Amino acid sequence: MNCEICQEDAICTECKPGYYLKNKLCSKCPASRENCTYSEFTKLIDGDCSLGFFYNKSTLSCNSITIENCMQLDDTNTDCIRCSSGYRLTFDGYCVPACIPNCLTCSSPYTCDVCQENYINIASEECRLNCTDNCAYCFSDGSCKKCTTGYTL
Numbered sequence: 001m002n003c004e005i006c007q008e009d010a011i012c013t014e015c016k017p018g019y020y021l022k023n024k025l026c027s028k029c030p031a032s033r034e035n036c037t038y039s040e041f042t043k044l045i046d047g048d049c050s051l052g053f054f055y056n057k058s059t060l061s062c063n064s065i066t067i068e069n070c071m072q073l074d075d076t077n078t079d080c081i082r083c084s085s086g087y088r089l090t091f092d093g094y095c096v097p098a099c100i101p102n103c104l105t106c107s108s109p110y111t112c113d114v115c116q117e118n119y120i121n122i123a124s125e126e127c128r129l130n131c132t133d134n135c136a137y138c139f140s141d142g143s144c145k146k147c148t149t150g151y152t153l
Contacts, residue, residue, distance in 0.1 A: 002026035030062075051082075069095035102127035 002019040003012035003026050015026035049055050049062035051071045056063045065073060069087045070080035079093030086104075087095040099106035105114045115127035122128055131138035137146040147153055 002028075067094065100125065100127060102129075 002016045003014070004016045005014040006012050011024050012021060012026055015021050018029050019026040020029055052065055053062040054065055054073045054077045055061075056077070065071070065080075067073075067080045069084045070082070071084055072082035073079065074081045074093075080089060080095055081093075083089050083095035086098050088098045088106075090096055098104075099108070099110060100112050102116045102119045103112035103114070104116050105112075107113050111124050112121055112127055113124070115121045118130050119127040120130045129138050129140065129142070131142070131144060134148050134151040135144035135146070136148045138144050144153060
């Protein structure tokens with residue numbers, strides 16, 4: 001059972017995180033409010049929505065953010081203020097790739113500081129899949145596409 005606190009007669013008065021109280025039973029929170037803790041006596045309030053959703057004051061509900069790769073909107077729900085991992089925020093509130101493909105952190109749009117897991121940093125300008133020894137380029141499955149100088153496939 002997902003009840004955190006019960007009365008002596010087995011009636012639930014408080015639910016575990018991720019569940020809410022309705023008709024003395026604990027129900028799972030919707031994806032738009034994955035960490036909800038409200039009860040049947042309280043209402044959804046601004047700030048209760050999960051990342052990727054925003055609080056719509058006119059419908060009093062959590063709606064999906066429609067700006068591509070945006071995780072959080074500003075207080076007016078019009079501009080993005082937080083992008084998904086691997087994306088950066090532009091001055092006009094949109095999310096674009098952080099920098100070069102397969103880069104985790106960049107110091108500029110064309111300079112990679114740290115590549116994603118299983119990728120190696122080539123002169124801070126490229127993140128290449130970490131291939132087997134003597135392989136210069138490899139396919140996404142790890143098989144060699146082009147050998148280093150002096151070696152053949």
